[in-house]
Amino acid sequence: MDANTQRDPVLKQQGGLLGSLISMFRRLFFGNRPQLSALEEEAIMTPAKTVIRNFFRHKLGIIGLVGFICIMSFSFIGSYLMPINLSHTETTLRNLRPGNNYLKYPKALVKEGVKQISSGVSFSVALSNAGNVYVWGTQPVYLLKNFSTRIREIPAEVKQANTVQVVAGDRHILALDDRGQIYGWGLNNFQQAEVPTNLQTMLNSKQAKEIIASEVYSAVLFADGELYVWGSVMANRVDIVRPEHQGHIVKVAASSNNMALLLDDGTVVTTGIENAFRRVPEALQDGSVKVVDLISSYRAVLALDDQGELHVWGDPEYGLLQVPEKQGQVRAMQGGKNNMTLLFDNGSVAHWGADHYKQLKLPPSLGKKPVERIFCSMFQNYAVHEDGTISAWGNKGFPFGTDEQGRDLLTRIIHGGRISLTVGAIAVVIEVVIALFFGMTAGFFGGWIDNLLMRFTDVVIAVPFLPLAITLSAVVAGRVSEMHRIYMIMVIIGVLSWPGLARLVRAQILLEREKDFVLAARALGVKYNNIITRHILPNIFNLVIVSVTLGYAGSLLTEAGLSFLGFGVAPPTPSWGNILMNAQSSSVIEYYWWRWLIPGLFVVLAALSVNLVGDALREAMDPRANEK
């Protein structure tokens, strides 16, 4: 601490972090000048300086101010740094709990060497060269807990068995051991993580070659070319494979609603719902091109033929059909949910597609060392270098979780804060302007004007706030655009909340008008206008400041309440209130606690810090507080 703070008796007792914060603010407002001793302090100070000095004596006020500045910079600087795409949703990632460890692979995996990595929505599973299975990431939420096991609880049979393959679906994991047995764990709401009885008999009689897991379904490809699908397939019927194709399948690329199957004659067939995924180019169907490998994203397929040429088809979204220039022979291909990655024989990587979760942002370590293998699925990507180290990129996780549409809550809370704080502030400005106009006009002119304005104030006070605010916003909601609706909310909150302040201003003016200093000013011949602006207004200014601060907290809460009921800021534009709009059902309250707790806490913290500041201001402006 510097000499400046040590000489100040107030700061001495505060000490620590708070003390240094106070001294920081003090220097901010007063400049770095030496503090006066107790005797010198008796000199006359301007009211504003007295108020500021008194304010900084309040611990709680300082905490409130710091808290509010933090929340404001979080929202405003944050929304500048993290732009939001209002139209983006990703239902696969719905209702994920807070977690930031999706890419944090265990160190032991690097030591033992990677054999295979596969990723689900919020976790990844890996098989090391030593035969150990590792799972990292965040546990997805299961509503039917009784049927499912935790994703990181690797079953004892898997630990004991000699695992040769692992694969992750969206929320479950399958493992295949050297005796041809399949084990599953994780979400099991459609029995996708347990082996059906008839599959078990098949597994006992013939060799399984590859296991496949996707969104709520699983599949196994046998060495004899037969494919068996189980789990939930009623919505997409990916399991319907033509009898003449069974027994000839050599490779499977699965997405949520479709499967692309590579047959032993080099042609490609597809299953699942009818969409662009199923429009296989003619050349790949009639046998003129012999395909050797294929992968798929959510709605597009990439195939490699025996000449080293790439063929792509499917939905053109995210530019998935625009394959970048080849940098050599393709060594490996991988498909994520909305992007595709190629590894060339010179160890370089090419990737394209969507970039919502930084899937396209390659880590710098990737370019420095040649890549030996790549593992990309869902939104997580891993590259294994020739020296055995791993580079990971893509979806790191969601610090505040995701909502029912898979949107990142952190981004929505940041941008919602910007909206909520702005709406509240402008509403208060509107409130103060109207209140000052009414209160001052009534206070100064008196007589019938006063009477008329005060009767009108009575009417507005008599109208209950919340019901009318809801009604008004419901009435205007249908007629205006989303942006105009936000303006309307500001106006509604402002227009309905001014009467209290107007009465206060009027009463204060009437009070000040009768005081001796006004009489003295009049006796000195000061003009009436000057008496108002120079003598009376500064005295009601304090009152207005306190009311504005407390009113701001109030309008923050009002906006949150209106938006919570669905009569405020309309989605998809976020506000702290409307993030909670869909969090009213008891299943959300119970299982997806972060969806209501975190935005709710932000509202509480913002309102609390503003109230703390307002309270400290009120006490700082109380003349009785200056008595020694």
Added chain:
Amino acid sequence: MLRYIIRRTLSLIPVLILITIMLFALLKVMPGDPVRMMLNPGLKAEHYKAAYEAMHTKLGLDKSYPQQYMRWIGNTLQGELGWSTLYNRPVKDAIKEPIKNTIILNIFVIILELAITLPVGIKMAVKRGKPYDNAWQVFSLITYSMPSFFVALSLIFTIAIKLKWLPPGGMPLTVHGKGVAYYLSWLRYMALPVLTLTIISLAGTIRYVRNAMIDALTQDYIRTARSKGLAEKVVIYSHAFRNALIPVSTIIIGTIFSLFSGAAITETVFAWNGIGHVLVKGLSNRDFMLVISMNLFFAILSIIANFVADITYGLVDPRIKLE
């Protein structure tokens, strides 16, 4: 006194007229066609036009706005509040049950709130600046900064879901008959909404009681009472508290009435079939007559509250000349 009451009553009339005009204007700008909502959508095209015209005339929509306003006021004064398209029966029948439910809810809130705020507020004033006072100050500031839905959701999460002590929401079932079990189930379903409303309205009242008590305790007559050697209890309760009651009584009346309109969010979260919840449902379903009737109900309630508060102020404080 009587003259003041009469004058005060008469001054309510222009306020009421202004409010009804405002609500009528609101009714007229509501989105949607009220005639269409009244008609049976299954009507055949050839009958539809005739039925539309008939309903249009029946609702009086062919008349001028002042005539429509007078008609609406006339009907309202006779207790005819219109037809609720949401409940498919007259508004006055549809809102009977919700009004009863809200009143029952609020009676418990008021009792609980007074039982907490009066003793705590007094003790805070007596122990001004001590840890007891500071702790309650911080607590009241925190609850004052909480939106009601956040309190409601937190209570549902902890008490109803994690501890499973109380139901998370809804209305008590009538299958229990009218015995003790029925009333107990009322209490169980009411507990969480009552707690929520109490918590959010606690802060304002508690601080008000405290400040009124502090004002009373710094008066000269308290010093006199103490110097006479009266017991501290007598000084606090019989001298200070009785005088602090004057401002407190008015704010309590204000709180009682404001609870009714502030319960919309709480009732919606707990699916409590009260008027606030009905208002929200009515708005979502574009039930105009229901919405306007609810607003009128709230407005009249709040006018009565202001009126009663003014009168009580005059009654409890003989120093105030009501002229």
